Amino acid sequence: MVFSTANGSAPLYTQIQNLLITRIIKGEWSPTEIIPSEIQFARELGVSQGTIRKAITGLVERKILIRRHGKGTFVASHDNDRALFQFFRIHNKKNIKALPESKTLTFIQRSASAAEADKLHLPKKARVFFIERIRSLDDQPIIIESITLPDHLFKGLKDIHLLNTLYNLYETEFSIAVHRAEESLRAISASKHDAAQLNLTEGAPLLEIERLALTLDNEPIELRISRCTTEKHHYWNTLY
Amino acid sequence: MVFSTANGSAPLYTQIQNLLITRIIKGEWSPTEIIPSEIQFARELGVSQGTIRKAITGLVERKILIRRHGKGTFVASHDNDRALFQFFRIHNKKNIKALPESKTLTFIQRSASAAEADKLHLPKKARVFFIERIRSLDDQPIIIESITLPDHLFKGLKDIHLLNTLYNLYETEFSIAVHRAEESLRAISASKHDAAQLNLTEGAPLLEIERLALTLDNEPIELRISRCTTEKHHYWNTLY
DNA sequence: TAGTGGTCTAGACCACGAC
DNA sequence: TCGTGGTCTAGACCACTAC
Numbered sequence: 001m002v003f004s005t006a007n008g009s010a011p012l013y014t015q016i017q018n019l020l021i022t023r024i025i026k027g028e029w030s031p032t033e034i035i036p037s038e039i040q041f042a043r044e045l046g047v048s049q050g051t052i053r054k055a056i057t058g059l060v061e062r063k064i065l066i067r068r069h070g071k072g073t074f075v076a077s078h079d080n081d082r083a084l085f086q087f088f089r090i091h092n093k094k095n096i097k098a099l100p101e102s103k104t105l106t107f108i109q110r111s112a113s114a115a116e117a118d119k120l121h122l123p124k125k126a127r128v129f130f131i132e133r134i135r136s137l138d139d140q141p142i143i144i145e146s147i148t149l150p151d152h153l154f155k156g157l158k159d160i161h162l163l164n165t166l167y168n169l170y171e172t173e174f175s176i177a178v179h180r181a182e183e184s185l186r187a188i189s190a191s192k193h194d195a196a197q198l199n200l201t202e203g204a205p206l207l208e209i210e211r212l213a214l215t216l217d218n219e220p221i222e223l224r225i226s227r228c229t230t231e232k233h234h235y236w237n238t239l240y
Numbered sequence: 241m242v243f244s245t246a247n248g249s250a251p252l253y254t255q256i257q258n259l260l261i262t263r264i265i266k267g268e269w270s271p272t273e274i275i276p277s278e279i280q281f282a283r284e285l286g287v288s289q290g291t292i293r294k295a296i297t298g299l300v301e302r303k304i305l306i307r308r309h310g311k312g313t314f315v316a317s318h319d320n321d322r323a324l325f326q327f328f329r330i331h332n333k334k335n336i337k338a339l340p341e342s343k344t345l346t347f348i349q350r351s352a353s354a355a356e357a358d359k360l361h362l363p364k365k366a367r368v369f370f371i372e373r374i375r376s377l378d379d380q381p382i383i384i385e386s387i388t389l390p391d392h393l394f395k396g397l398k399d400i401h402l403l404n405t406l407y408n409l410y411e412t413e414f415s416i417a418v419h420r421a422e423e424s425l426r427a428i429s430a431s432k433h434d435a436a437q438l439n440l441t442e443g444a445p446l447l448e449i450e451r452l453a454l455t456l457d458n459e460p461i462e463l464r465i466s467r468c469t470t471e472k473h474h475y476w477n478t479l480y
Numbered sequence: 481t482a483g484t485g486g487t488c489t490a491g492a493c494c495a496c497g498a499c
Numbered sequence: 500t501c502g503t504g505g506t507c508t509a510g511a512c513c514a515c516t517a518c
Binding site for chain 2: 061062063086087089091095179180181182183184185186187188189203205206207208210211228229230234235236237238239240
């Protein structure tokens with residue numbers, strides 16, 4: 001048995017969860033890839049299938065793994081569904097969401113601001129990619145969004161890449177899997193620039209969403225600031 | 241066996257979950273009260289303890305029940321912790337929350353507006369309680385909040401009641417348990433009234449949170465509109 | 481048909497809390 | 500000490516997917 005059973009040690013299934021997470025972080029299996037079956041794991045680790053099931057169930061709940069009945073267990077990935085249902089919270093009046101269209105305004109490399117470096121855990125003035133884009137819902141420009149990415153993680157990123165869903169792009173082209181995102185929301189006044197892009201008057205109230213995307217390893221890899229007009233849309237959340 | 245095992249029927253643990261939910265809704269056990277032990281349930285329902293455990297685990301995850309090791313399983317309640325950690329999302333710059341102080345400005349009964357009646361599933365112009373209050377964080381007025389309650393559910397509600405945490409009050413005084421809340425967030429401009437109460441200039445951007453609180457039975461029981469200045473605070477959310 | 485995850489059982493043993 | 504929930508096992512059988 002590879003696990004500690006000493007008095008006071010964590011339960012087996014917790015140790016197995018940590019083992020799985022470590023192996024996923026090491027890249028032993030990538031998003032969308034299948035992991036060994038429960039029975040194989042049970043044999044490999046010398047525990048019962050029930051214990052493996054319990055460990056995997058926890059990771060499924062944390063959206064680290066996905067089970068498919070009859071097929072196997074897979075590392076979670078940012079497909080369009082996840083982008084839309086887990087990570088996009090802007091709804092229209094009927095409380096329906098639609099994947100927005102995006103138009104890139106700016107795509108440059110520059111030095112990180114002090115705030116960006118701080119939030120992305122980068123050295124002062126580290127190089128970053130900076131992207132600005134407009135997102136439209138129902139053919140109306142609703143969101144102006146600025147995205148900052150550490151350039152050492154995204155070597156070779158090109159303007160053309162930005163057509164895809166970003167988190168899917170990070171995964172497939174740069175082997176960076178976003179696991180969770182932390183958002184803080186504020187109300188601000190539209191700048192002249194914001195207002196021009198969103199067809200509003202300067203000073204109009206905008207919902208500002210600052211999002212930091214993190215990997216399973218808790219490394220911040222994207223800072224995204226979205227400013228949204230909420231005349232016809234809103235940010236939706238459910239509390240339990 | 242009281243359960244269906246016909247081909248195509250839901251799993252036992254799902255049927256047991258539904259049974260438990262039904263019995264909680266009927267009021268067989270109230271928030272904070274203990275429910276029978278797993279072994280008792282297993283005997284009563286003629287299934288194994290493992291199946292009961294699986295059913296209860298699901299309800300614990302949905303925050304309908306709470307387990308206490310060595311003590312028993314209890315119906316979830318809105319204590320201060322839950323109010324603060326699950327249902328209050330306003331943080332300060334250090335990303336710390338503090339339970340706000342409240343000062344009541346208005347406490348009246350009146351007819352519901354069309355929007356209120358619609359959202360609370362009430363007949364047109366049904367009578368409601370309407371409360372307006374200011375909430376302060378760190379001694380600063382931050383939030384102006386208006387609350388609408390169907391008066392038939394809150395018979396005898398008095399101004400004096402409002403000193404408590406509201407969801408706890410609903411539970412203990414009116415036997416109404418809030419299970420979840422749906423929020424929609426927008427940016428708006430402060431009205432003259434808002435601005436005066438929050439020491440702001442008219443037109444300042446405010447974060448407006450419209451919250452509908454629902455019971456386990458999916459009945460809406462409170463409509464709450466909070467307008468927050470986000471100069472020194474923000475709304476915090478994590479996505480997975 | 482073979483392999484996967486999904487359900488359910490019966491039972492042993494552990495850890496916590498109240499008495 | 501007793502009753503509670505918590506962990507872990509071994510095994511039966513079901514349901515879905517692919518071949």
